[in-house]
Amino acid sequence: MSQGQTGAEQRLVTPGMAIGPSAGKRAGSGIITEQETMIATQLGWLQEKNNTMSVHPIHSAYMPRSGDLIVANVAEVRNNLWFMDINGAFQGLLPMSLAPWKVEFGAARQHMDVGNVVLARVQEVDECHNVVLTMKGVGLRRLNQGAVENIPVQHVDRVRGDGNILLQRLRDASDCRIMVGENGRVWIDGDSNGIAWARKALKMVANKGHTTEFEAILAEMEQEKKGDA
Amino acid sequence: MGGYGDVQLLREDGSRLDGRKLDEMRPVKIEAGILPAADGSAMVTHGLNVAVAAVYGPMEAHPRKIQRQDRAVIDVRYNMAPFSTSDRIRPGFNRRSREISKVTAEALESVVLVERYPRSKIRVEIEILAAEAGTRCAGITAAAVALADAGIPMRDLIVGVASGKIEDTVVLDLDKAEDNYGQADLPVGILPNTGEIAFLQMDGDLSPDEYNLAMEYNFKAAKEIHEVMVDALQRRYQGGDV
Numbered sequence: 001m002s003q004g005q006t007g008a009e010q011r012l013v014t015p016g017m018a019i020g021p022s023a024g025k026r027a028g029s030g031i032i033t034e035q036e037t038m039i040a041t042q043l044g045w046l047q048e049k050n051n052t053m054s055v056h057p058i059h060s061a062y063m064p065r066s067g068d069l070i071v072a073n074v075a076e077v078r079n080n081l082w083f084m085d086i087n088g089a090f091q092g093l094l095p096m097s098l099a100p101w102k103v104e105f106g107a108a109r110q111h112m113d114v115g116n117v118v119l120a121r122v123q124e125v126d127e128c129h130n131v132v133l134t135m136k137g138v139g140l141r142r143l144n145q146g147a148v149e150n151i152p153v154q155h156v157d158r159v160r161g162d163g164n165i166l167l168q169r170l171r172d173a174s175d176c177r178i179m180v181g182e183n184g185r186v187w188i189d190g191d192s193n194g195i196a197w198a199r200k201a202l203k204m205v206a207n208k209g210h211t212t213e214f215e216a217i218l219a220e221m222e223q224e225k226k227g228d229a
Numbered sequence: 230m231g232g233y234g235d236v237q238l239l240r241e242d243g244s245r246l247d248g249r250k251l252d253e254m255r256p257v258k259i260e261a262g263i264l265p266a267a268d269g270s271a272m273v274t275h276g277l278n279v280a281v282a283a284v285y286g287p288m289e290a291h292p293r294k295i296q297r298q299d300r301a302v303i304d305v306r307y308n309m310a311p312f313s314t315s316d317r318i319r320p321g322f323n324r325r326s327r328e329i330s331k332v333t334a335e336a337l338e339s340v341v342l343v344e345r346y347p348r349s350k351i352r353v354e355i356e357i358l359a360a361e362a363g364t365r366c367a368g369i370t371a372a373a374v375a376l377a378d379a380g381i382p383m384r385d386l387i388v389g390v391a392s393g394k395i396e397d398t399v400v401l402d403l404d405k406a407e408d409n410y411g412q413a414d415l416p417v418g419i420l421p422n423t424g425e426i427a428f429l430q431m432d433g434d435l436s437p438d439e440y441n442l443a444m445e446y447n448f449k450a451a452k453e454i455h456e457v458m459v460d461a462l463q464r465r466y467q468g469g470d471v
Contacts, residue, residue, distance in 0.1 A: 016422040
């Protein structure tokens with residue numbers, strides 16, 4: 001898979017577990033160094049890449065970063081801004097100045113109301129977790145059709161695959177437009193059979209993507225879809 | 230906890246009433262990820278104690294006055310179910326549950342990397358389904374496994390364990406009779422990898438030598454419980470769907 005995981009070969013670490021001496025290696029995410037020993041801080045799979053040890057967590061919350069492409073829901077509307085549910089610990093804020101329309105003061109609700117889904121980008125995150133979103137940019141828009149599926153945030157890279165290879169396979173097999181948000185929300189648009197297949201495939205990738213039998217299961221699902229078509 | 234001289238808690242051969250040795254723990258079983266709706270969860274069975282912990286978050290801290298600009302707050306709610314003891318417990322918070330919630334939150338704050346989540350709250354719910362002395366320790370152990378299951382970064386897995394004194398003898402892991410009629414109780418929260426103590430309470434009196442022996446028992450038991458905790462987390466995910 002995208003991380004080259006095969007399940008059985010990976011080492012599962014728990015918080016506080018000593019990984020090994022820190023000499024000559026860098027501590028990545030999920031690792032701290034204490035008294036020249038690397039210690040895991042999260043439950044997850046241990047990885048080594050470019051001489052950096054890190055833990056690929058089994059569970060993690062979405063922590064927004066500037067530049068993230070996300071699928072967000074409108075949670076609240078004010079006169080001049082929208083509060084967006086970004087599937088994280090904090091709501092994001094979309095000011096009318098960063099909306100793609102010319103919005104009059106007090107007319108925000110005419111453009112987007114509670115429950116609407118948008119494709120947005122994280123403009124700015126400060127140290128206190130204030131998140132500002134923007135919808136100014138190529139492709140950023142309100143999503144008026146299709147379906148949204150949630151996947152665990154830590155499996156976003158897995159669903160994309162190296163160089164988006166896996167995502168492209170899912171798009172081709174389902175004949176749907178699929179956008180994967182960094183916040184673990186996936187927008188799928190196409191015919192109802194395609195959406196249903198894509199949802200099933202996304203769940204399978206999230207659950208089985210690290211196992212050796214993954215490729216065979218996906219190939220079988222693709223064949224089934226072709227047969228149905 | 231002053232002790233009752235007329236209650237016999239040790240047999241003539243020196244063993245305890247339930248047959249355990251002085252430094253023997255009640256059996257411990259742990260299962261991680263038992264509640265699908267929670268971000269992380271665990272159930273700890275320690276002797277006849279059954280503690281379930283659920284973790285939610287990190288989430289925005291409400292009300293805003295509890296927010297800390299530089300770190301997360303840990304909001305612990307410890308509660309004993311009305312059916313957890315032989316006498317029905319009146320539902321809701323009481324003085325004891327508030328105290329245990331507070332000390333548990335402080336113990337967990339010392340191991341969770343709270344500075345990673347400013348202005349946030351991590352909610353920990355501990356429900357005691359069956360009680361037989363040592364519920365605060367079982368609750369802390371369950372909370373630690375649930376936090377790890379939720380992917381919350383921590384320096385170590387904190388273990389709750391207790392020793393005490395009965396009939397002038399230091400013993401590990403008091404059961405109900407020993408807790409009720411014993412002379413002292415020493416519950417401790419231990420970080421097994423570093424040997425640090427995250428919380429310590431003492432009810433009753435122990436001499437320095439008795440205290441040292443009790444802590445020796447606690448550290449030994451903490452290592453054993455820690456192995457069960459790691460095994461529970463690994464069993465849940467090794468080779469499974471993740």
